Amino acid sequence: MRDPYCPRDARKKERDARVAVVNAADQLKISQRLSNASFCKRYNLGNLEVVSPSGAVVKRLSVSSLCRWRAAVKAGAADRLGFERGAARRGSAVLATAEGGRVRLRILALIAEKSPLSASAVRRRIASEFPDFQAPPLRTFQHFMKGLRVASALGGHASCKVSV
Secondary structure, eight states: OOOTTOHHHHHHHHHHHHHHHHHHHHHHHHHSOOOHHHHHHHHHHTSSOOOOTTOOOOSOOOHHHHHHHHHHHHTTOGGGGOOOTTTTTTTOOHHHHGGGGHHHHHHHHHHHHOTTOOHHHHHHHHHHHOTTSOOOOHHHHHHHHHHHHHHHHTTSOGGGOOOO
16 A cells, blocks of 8 residues: 655656656657757647656646756666655654654654553653653644654655654
């Protein structure tokens, strides 16, 4: 089952869509002697429909993007074509970085000790064990713990951790 919280799925879909656009542009360039500018113009007008194997579609295309994507595919670096908007923020959550990461580790330990422990109970324990740390709202704890549980259900796969 595909996990909707796994950020890699979105990156793969976007990469596949961009590679499909590059392949279509290359095919039309050979068969119809279509320039990059003409291909982009037709694509943006909706005259060309390119669907990737994952079903993702590139909404808008520029000549410079097409050239950059083609260069990446030629260089064998197609994985760089996937972009994830939240990647820069991952790992910077308040609970993940508080007290030098000790709060995150303690939450993990509490979950491991007593799995059905509620977020409010974890919040109380963290507030009592780290008196200098101002505990964020209960909803923050719920969201953070959900991300930890999803990541552990995925076997702790590093690339699929959510907000941790």
